[in-house]
Amino acid sequence: MSDTKRHILIMSSWFPTRVDPYAGNFVERFAHLLSDTYEVTVLHTMGDKNCSSIEVDDQQTDNLRIIRIYHHISKNRFIHWWLQRKALRKGLGMLDHIDLIFAHVFLPRAMQFARVQRYFHVPLIVMEHGSYYRKKLIKSFISLHQQVIKRGSRHTSEIVAVSNVLRTDMKPVFPTTKIQVVPNFVDEDLFTLRETNPVHRTKFIHISTLDKNTKNPGFLFDGFLNAYLESGKKVSLTVVSDQDTDEWERWAKLNSCREAINFIGPCEWEEVSQLLREHDALILTSEYETFSIVIAEAWLTGTPIISTPVGIAANMTEALGIRIEHNNIADLKHAILDMMNGKFQFDKEFLRAFGMQFSKESVKKQLIELFNKHFIIYE
Structure with missing residues (x-):
């Protein structure tokens, strides 16, 4: 030393x-x-x-x-x-x-x-x-x-x-x-650029503690369920959380969408990076975020987001993702369907370049x- x-x-x-x-x-x-x-x-x-x-x-x-x-x-x-x-x-x-x-x-x-x-x-x-x-x-x-x-x-x-x-x-x-x-x-050497840049995005991911006071998981699952049903069951959601997910797994079974939602426990940074590259978009439904590191991680991998106006996504442009209103289930549903239908296109290179400030x-x-x-x- x-x-x-x-x-x-x-x-x-x-x-x-x-x-x-x-x-x-x-x-x-x-x-x-x-x-x-x-x-x-x-x-x-x-x-x-x-x-x-x-x-x-x-x-x-x-x-x-x-x-x-x-x-x-x-x-x-x-x-x-x-x-x-x-x-x-x-x-x-x-x-x-x-x-x-x-x-x-x-x-x-x-x-x-x-x-x-x-x-x-x-x-x-x-x-x-x-x-x-x-x-x-x-x-x-x-x-x-x-x-x-x-x-x-x-x-x-x-x-x-x-x-x-x-x-x-x-x-x-x-x-x-x-x-x-x-x-x-974010470690830019770990969160590397994804290989694919899909036109039709059907695989979504959410990463949080699922805390009801800040992360608003009820809004997440209700919005996804509506999109899942309206899409003809063509979209899927992976939920990564270091907290207990039993309540939401029961909810998924009760609402007949358990096969579309994959729950994953705590992940290391390397695993999060890989998961982001394997999915088409990140969904964030938080009531409040001071920063939201998962957004920066997504952008560095070239992954667009669907997010409420919180943290570093508070004023994001359409080139970075789709902003949705707090607790607006229809808004979230339409954002998911718009990504599935290819209504918005995202440049993975631009997303990473923007994310490099982090x-x-x-x-x-x-x-x-x-x-x-x-x-x-x-x-």
Whole structure:
């Protein structure tokens, strides 16, 4: 490991652990991305009901070190807070010099980020991915959450949003703060261009947690069912989810379309890339997205999308896919049928070229420029 490399500490409110191996996996990808240029350490504390004492999971691969500190979960808030602080102290004791803290998602760890910033006295950059700023939720934001975010932000050198949509929604909380946009990234070497560019698109794919509060799966399945029946059962849907799909599998059987819907469990990034290339279009029916990485992944493979106006698809043109209204079943049905009938044609090369703004090299370049600015300020 080179002594000349800057040392970046990554922290996050979400990160893969033995408790939840999929939470915040995009943050782990950022760690791997940056480890090509910097020495990177991830420090993450996690409550585990099966843990009776502090447990340390310390893994090192080349320039990347991931430290997970597990602690007991207490029903008493004060005791739980104390256990979390104890776990954090343990982790901090394992670290030496840090040049910059790159944190992700303010809630619920904003004060933890601030504490570590005070400990090392280095720049703290927070990249926000959270959906709790959306108008539907911001009104019910309890004052404690707002206080946590604002107090944490006082120790933050810069706040970064992953999309223009999120930056706009963050303004009520940060009315005078300049927020830069740096997107999530996709590995362009992994999400390669599809070989086919079908005129008639019949194989559709949906990738999400199927969370009813944000992903709106009921709208997805109702719209698909209508298109399936009207098409003479000529379209199919693959659903990829890392959450339980039993409810929707029962729904498919009840509505006599189980043979047209294939449910797949959690997939690695390599598998997602292959699945996108094997399907004709991605369908997204979310109520809200701060970014939606699956859209960028689809575009990089040359796959068009059908989507509600969310995340990076909020203002997309017809060259990228078909926008549909929220909860408009007829709109979704017609979009599927229009793709099946070849009403819209999509240039796979154009889709990939547009998606390259979310490539790992493009995003890494933006982050390096951002970090360098703060290295200079603190020197």
